[in-house]
Amino acid sequence: xxxxxxxxxxxxxxxxxxxxxxxxxxxxxxxxxxxxxxxxxxxxxxxxxxxxxxxxxxxxxxxxxxxxxxxxxxxxxxxxxxxxxxxxxxxxxxxxxxxxxxxxxxxxxxxxxxxxxxxxxxxxxxxxxxxxxxxxxxxxxxxxxxxxxxxxxxxxxxxxxxxxxxxxxxxxxxxxxxxxxxxxx
Numbered sequence: 001x002x003x004x005x006x007x008x009x010x011x012x013x014x015x016x017x018x019x020x021x022x023x024x025x026x027x028x029x030x031x032x033x034x035x036x037x038x039x040x041x042x043x044x045x046x047x048x049x050x051x052x053x054x055x056x057x058x059x060x061x062x063x064x065x066x067x068x069x070x071x072x073x074x075x076x077x078x079x080x081x082x083x084x085x086x087x088x089x090x091x092x093x094x095x096x097x098x099x100x101x102x103x104x105x106x107x108x109x110x111x112x113x114x115x116x117x118x119x120x121x122x123x124x125x126x127x128x129x130x131x132x133x134x135x136x137x138x139x140x141x142x143x144x145x146x147x148x149x150x151x152x153x154x155x156x157x158x159x160x161x162x163x164x165x166x167x168x169x170x171x172x173x174x175x176x177x178x179x180x181x182x183x184x185x
Contacts, residue, residue, distance in 0.1 A: 001103050004138045004150070005068040006060050008096070011142065012076045019057040022048055027075055034074060044070070065107070069100055096141055099134040106131055128158070 013021045021027055031048060034040045040048075044067045050056035063071070072078045073085065081089045081098040088105045089098035106127055110119060119127065132154050140147035 001107070001135065002065045002068065004135060004142070005065060005072065005100070006063065007142050007146070008138065009060055009063070009068055009072055009076065012072075013060075015060060018060065021075070022057045030074060034070070040067075040070065065104075069104060072100065094137055096138060099138050102130065102134045103138075 022031075028049075031040060031045075035042075035045050044064075047058045047062050047064075047067060050058060060068070073080070078097055078100070081093055081095060081101055083089045083093075083098075083101070085101060087101070089095075089101050110127060135150055135154065136147055139150040
């Protein structure tokens with residue numbers, strides 16, 4: 001996901017032009033206000049404006065998903081979907097903005113804030129489809145070749161056998177699960 005957001009951001013503010021964008025007094029003031037209001041964290045600010053000296057600016061290759069989303073919203077004229085930035089968009093809204101929110105929503109609610117890390121098979125299939133479709137729509141806005149590349153990667157990810165290391169991790173996770181289940185009885 002980060003790679004797609006980075007490419008989307010780069011298509012609006014190209015890497016060679018990013019220092020000029022970040023040095024623009026209007027943009028800097030806008031971002032400083034976000035920092036003051038706690039929207040941008042200290043590490044995010046330092047990713048944008050390198051503390052080692054004036055005139056040294058960050059590169060999009062160093063921006064994480066959260067910062068890329070914030071920059072797309074704040075300095076790239078990407079407007080909020082009808083449901084806002086923090087609510088799951090309607091399933092019929094296939095805009096870039098809605099897909100950004102959709103990915104963030106699933107990332108936060110399934111991975112980041114789901115402490116037991118469990119989802120049912122039915123939910124997994126639903127989430128896989130929603131996330132895959134959103135990723136493909138975002139990739140398609142970059143180019144049809146990018147969409148095809150992501151489609152193939154998603155298909156491979158869903159079909160390829162586990163690597164030996166992944167199989168070992170799976171065995172270990174199953175053991176942990178069984179130990180956890182036996183200790184709760």
